[in-house]
Amino acid sequence: MADREEVFSALKEVLVDRLKVEEGSVTEDANLFEDLGLDSIDLTTVVMAVEERYGIEVSDDELENVTTLREATELLSGKVAANA
Amino acid sequence: MPKGRQIAVTGIGPVTPIGTGVQPFWESMREGRSGVGPVTRFDTERYPVKIGAEIGEFNIDDYLEPRRARRMGRFTHLAYAATKLALDHAELKPSDPDPARVGIVIGSGIGGIALTEEEHEVLLTKGPRSVSPELIAKMIPNAAAGSIAIELGFSGPNDCTVTACASSGHAMARAIDIIRSGAADIVLAGGTEAAITPLSLAAFCTARALSRRNDDPEHASRPFDAGRDGFVLGEGSTIVVLEAMEVARARGAKVLAEVLGYGLSSDAYHIVMPHPEGAGASACMISALSDAEITPADVGYISAHGTSTKLGDSAEAAAIHKVFGDAPPPTSATKSMTGHLLGAAGSTALAATVLALEEQVLPPTINYEEPDPDCDLDVVPNKARNHRFDVAISNSFGFGGHNATIVLAKSA
Numbered sequence: 001m002a003d004r005e006e007v008f009s010a011l012k013e014v015l016v017d018r019l020k021v022e023e024g025s026v027t028e029d030a031n032l033f034e035d036l037g038l039d040s041i042d043l044t045t046v047v048m049a050v051e052e053r054y055g056i057e058v059s060d061d062e063l064e065n066v067t068t069l070r071e072a073t074e075l076l077s078g079k080v081a082a083n084a
Numbered sequence: 085m086p087k088g089r090q091i092a093v094t095g096i097g098p099v100t101p102i103g104t105g106v107q108p109f110w111e112s113m114r115e116g117r118s119g120v121g122p123v124t125r126f127d128t129e130r131y132p133v134k135i136g137a138e139i140g141e142f143n144i145d146d147y148l149e150p151r152r153a154r155r156m157g158r159f160t161h162l163a164y165a166a167t168k169l170a171l172d173h174a175e176l177k178p179s180d181p182d183p184a185r186v187g188i189v190i191g192s193g194i195g196g197i198a199l200t201e202e203e204h205e206v207l208l209t210k211g212p213r214s215v216s217p218e219l220i221a222k223m224i225p226n227a228a229a230g231s232i233a234i235e236l237g238f239s240g241p242n243d244c245t246v247t248a249c250a251s252s253g254h255a256m257a258r259a260i261d262i263i264r265s266g267a268a269d270i271v272l273a274g275g276t277e278a279a280i281t282p283l284s285l286a287a288f289c290t291a292r293a294l295s296r297r298n299d300d301p302e303h304a305s306r307p308f309d310a311g312r313d314g315f316v317l318g319e320g321s322t323i324v325v326l327e328a329m330e331v332a333r334a335r336g337a338k339v340l341a342e343v344l345g346y347g348l349s350s351d352a353y354h355i356v357m358p359h360p361e362g363a364g365a366s367a368c369m370i371s372a373l374s375d376a377e378i379t380p381a382d383v384g385y386i387s388a389h390g391t392s393t394k395l396g397d398s399a400e401a402a403a404i405h406k407v408f409g410d411a412p413p414p415t416s417a418t419k420s421m422t423g424h425l426l427g428a429a430g431s432t433a434l435a436a437t438v439l440a441l442e443e444q445v446l447p448p449t450i451n452y453e454e455p456d457p458d459c460d461l462d463v464v465p466n467k468a469r470n471h472r473f474d475v476a477i478s479n480s481f482g483f484g485g486h487n488a489t490i491v492l493a494k495s496a
Contacts, residue, residue, distance in 0.1 A: 020151040037151070041218055045218060048213075
């Protein structure tokens with residue numbers, strides 16, 4: 001069962017390996033858009049990769065309010081837990 | 085359109101199967117080297133054609149941060165690298181000119197077909213929810229021109245021409261119009277293509293457009309030779325810096341060649357077959373000479389479209405005879421060396437023509453062994469040739485019946 005930390009690592013992996021985000025800048029407090037330079041398509045790309053990994057689904061409405069990596073981690077790990 | 089402004093070519097950026105950057109590219113042209121070899125990008129076991137003209141070593145990280153590069157497909161990567169090389173060659177820093185006075189016109193025949201193929205596989209195997217949200221933004225043929233403007237900040241007119249193998253000929257024609265009209269002082273123009281992909285190769289195979297000389301790749305592309313059996317699918321990008329002459333002179337730029345004009349036409353005949361007498365092609369060349377205000381007798385070299393197909397080469401030869409009479413000027417086909425770069429073919433051949441004018445050396449048509457009576461031309465066979473000449477034309481023709489001819493003159 002994936003816990004919160006594991007989901008964070010998964011997000012980090014996609015951000016660094018696929019989106020080529022500087023590893024050092026990937027912290028829980030990072031603002032996905034202002035600090036990491038993502039746009040909405042990048043965020044969708046990241047979320048899709050995590051969705052696939054854990055077999056979960058996140059709606060557009062749920063993503064609407066996500067701006068920090070912490071919020072993304074909370075949302076996704078919550079989904080994973082609910083799916084368990 | 086009123087002409088008014090003279091136009092200079094001040095930079096060239098070739099990223100091609102025979103070399104990346106002006107020096108390697110021109111050295112290969114002078115030496116008559118072939119860029120054709122076995123296709124290495126995927127398994128061609130089930131394909132009747134196993135050869136192509138791939139770019140050897142290419143790493144976009146040498147040109148652009150990975151963070152930026154990942155938003156682009158390979159055809160945009162090639163165009164970005166070609167643009168940077170062209171700017172360097174023109175000794176133009178992106179920060180130098182007023183960005184609003186710099187335009188970009190980059191054509192592509194098929195854009196990001198590789199990405200479309202990959203995501204279609206995802207659609208079939210994983211379903212619609214798994215298809216990349218980046219697909220459209222990366223695969224549209226105009227992504228190259230758009231992305232390069234984003235990276236370099238050039239905010240002048242930005243356009244993409246999509247006329248198959250004439251795409252970069254049309255891109256340069258469009259660029260000439262933009263400069264003549266005064267809408268920009270500098271236009272980065274050319275084409276890009278990265279279509280050596282499983283689907284694209286399969287379709288060109290079934291269309292019977294390609295040479296099947298799998299055992300002898302270097303001799304597969306043989307324009308105007310009696311033994312030609314189709315073109316060789318290539319990839320690459322060439323971007324040229326076109327600049328209003330007065331602007332180029334004012335900044336002390338080296339003028340590599342002058343652009344005298346262009347012509348455009350349509351065969352209005354068949355979607356892939358050329359008009360058998362080359363009617364569209366001859367009209368295109370005549371229109372170009374008229375725009376340049378010169379006569380056929382002024383032309384000292386023709387850079388042929390010459391792809392190495394049976395019908396295409398003989399139609400072009402007929403068109404050349406129609407325009408230039410019994411003794412046309414020397415006419416070489418650089419696709420004998422580069423393979424067919426589709427949307428990047430016109431600007432790649434034009435780059436060779438600029439260098440030919442500058443060096444007064446004609447690039448050869450290699451693999452020319454047996455003359456074809458239907459292609460009765462001086463094709464500068466097999467070896468580069470010293471040649472004194474002042475004016476050249478460069479032809480590009482494409483599926484769809486699109487024709488474009490650009491006229492260049494030696495720098496005064």
